[in-house]
Amino acid sequence: TEGTDISEHPAPGTPVTGYRIYKIYENDKLGSPNQHFTVDKHEIQVDPMGRGFYYWQNRETAEDYIYQTIPRLEGLDSPGLLGIGLFRIEGNATVEAYKERGGFTADEIKVDEEPILFLSKQEIREVLDTMKGSA
Numbered sequence: 001t002e003g004t005d006i007s008e009h010p011a012p013g014t015p016v017t018g019y020r021i022y023k024i025y026e027n028d029k030l031g032s033p034n035q036h037f038t039v040d041k042h043e044i045q046v047d048p049m050g051r052g053f054y055y056w057q058n059r060e061t062a063e064d065y066i067y068q069t070i071p072r073l074e075g076l077d078s079p080g081l082l083g084i085g086l087f088r089i090e091g092n093a094t095v096e097a098y099k100e101r102g103g104f105t106a107d108e109i110k111v112d113e114e115p116i117l118f119l120s121k122q123e124i125r126e127v128l129d130t131m132k133g134s135a
Contacts, residue, residue: 028042029041034074
């Protein structure tokens with residue numbers, strides 16, 4: 001991802017902060033944009049595979065990426081889905097599993113209560129329509 005310098009990836013176990021995109025469901029459930037599982041946003045998230053979760057250190061890059069995610073967003077008609085959002089996270093750095101994608105990974109993630117940026121399902125559809133119209 002442009003604007004991300006992977007040489008600055010913190011050593012595993014280092015406390016980190018950053019930004020992560022989630023699908024937002026009713027009842028305080030969150031899900032990764034292209035995966036079919038949800039977590040409670042109040043729980044600390046731990047990757048059972050030990051790789052950690054992808055995040056961005058730079059807010060502007062994360063905000064740009066949310067729009068790149070929209071065309072690949074799955075399950076837009078899932079029951080209880082409210083939209084997608086960008087959240088600030090805190091966690092611990094993991095191995096550089098996403099080095100080839102220019103990203104960072106963290107585990108034991110705590111997610112802020114409210115998203116920094118939120119797009120409802122209707123707003124997502126409008127963005128998709130605009131993208132189709134300019135293609």
